[in-house]
Amino acid sequence: MNRGKKKDVYAESLELHRKHQGKIEIHSKVPVTNRRELSLAYTPGVASVCREIYRDKDLAYKYTMKANTIAIISDGSRVLSLGNIGGYAAIPVMEGKALLFKKLAGIDAFPICFENYHTEFADDIKNIAPVFGGIALEDIAAPKCFELEESLQGIGIPVMHDDQHGTSVVVLAALLNACKVTKKRFEDLNIVICGAGAAGFAITRMLKCIGYDPNLCSSVNDIIVCDTGGIIHRHREGLYANKYKFIIGAETNLTERTGTLAEAMKGADVCIGVSVPGIITASMVRSMNKDPIIFALAHPVPEILPGDALQAGAAIVGTGRSDFPNQINYALAFPGIFRGALDVCATRISDEMKVAAAHALAGYVRRPQKDRILPQILNRNVVTAVAKAVSEAAVASGCARQIE
Structure with a gap:
């Protein structure tokens, strides 16, 4: 029955996209119905605006779409759980994200998809930055996503790889509230993370306070990260070839456990899956500590279905x-x-902005329940609450810009 419903969703989605030829379009903010209106919106009037921005480029925030516009950039190398499907095939996902930006936050977002996975496109992004107030990197495979984001941090506008930081923010919020429900202490948690790509790396860093000021957020007791080679530990052969996995190996798995995902999950309090469908079994859940928390976030098909995890003894189950x-x-x-x-x-x-977002999300649910540890995605009030916390953190951390 569930399979039939999934086929219906996929078929209906295909028809929706065919009917509308995509999900977004551009609308004018001003009328252009006569010569006077044309002279104000375009030449000659627009020359005065150009002169002002030439005098002070920050005035682009005041006179152009820059203040409310971001670019959603992908090369299609890691789209959902579909893998490296390329820039063309990534367009529907980027359009969907642009739709959410507009509907939920009133932000104008443009999908910009690069086709060649092997192309270095950091300079291309830097060159289009003047138009945008921010850059959302999306569905770019590790380790390229880490290197790209790092190389763009000095361009004067926010650049964030959502698969990393958006996911880590939501996982932290969900875990804080799951602890309230299960009466577990966040600082005592032993966590297994299944997947060492972009999301797994960022979640590990945030939950273990790797690179974060410990005054901003607490650290869990320990994390064991598993990839296709099993448990990551500091002595694992070949770890030095990947500096991001080396960081994981150096900062986690304090008891230096080795073995498979199944062995890692024995005695764990939490398992966070950011990997591939079906990799977590009921027996693995049963091997965990009492009232385990399972976040199976592979999508569209999770690492384990919620019903199977709950039947195996999970106290709380979340998916994407x-x-x-x-x-x-x-x-x-x-x-x-x-x-x-x-x-x-x-x-x-800044880190302060990300942590503030996580606490705003968690705090929005005043009385978390077993089946409601986070608010609904389509609730615009959630966006308002997160935005307020992020703005305040931006000012406090010196990231806000003053425009005359």
Whole structure:
């Protein structure tokens, strides 16, 4: 029965996209119905605006779409759980994200997809930055996504890879509230993360406070990260070839455990899956500590279905999907984070802004329940709450820009 419903969703989605030829379009903010209106919107009147911005380029925030516009950039190398499907095939996902930006946060977002996965396109992004108030990197495979984001941090506008930081923000928020429900202490948690790509790396860093000021957020007791080679530990052969996995190996798995995912999950309090469908079994869940927390975030098909995890003894189960309770999806984070950043014309997105977003998300659910640890994605009030927290954190961390 469930399979039939999935086929219906996929078929209906295909028909919707065919009917509308995509999901977004551009509208004019001003009328152009006569020569006078044309002279104001275009030549000759627009020359005065150009002169002002030439005098002070920050005035682009005041006189152009820059203040409310971001670019959604992808090379299609890691789209959903579909893998490296390329820039053309990534367009529907980027359009969908642009739609959410507009509907939830009132932000104008443009999908910009590069086709060649092997092309270095950091300079191309830098060259289009004048038009945009922020850059959302999306569906770019690791380790390229890390290197790209790092190389763009000094361009004067916020650049955030959502698969990393949007996901880590929402996972932190979900885990804080899951602890309230299960009465577990956040600082005592032993966590297994299944997947060492973009999301797995960022979640590990945030939950373990790697690179974060410990005054901003608490650290869990320990994390064991697993990839296709099993448990990552500091002595694993070949680890030095990947500096990001080396960081994981050096900062986690304090007892230096080795073995498979199944062995890693024995005695764990939490398992966070950001990998591939079906990799977590019921027996693995049963091997965990009492009342385990399972976040199975592979999509569209999770690492384990919620019903199977609950039947195996899980206390709380979250997935990335909207048709199950406890949707843990970065769509809860990125609209508010970018809304807050744009509201203060931020120069970057600081750690303080990310942590503030997580606590705003968690705090929005005043009485979390087993089947409701996070708010609904389509609740615009959530965006407002996150944006306010992010804006305040941007000012406090020195990332806000003053425009005359």
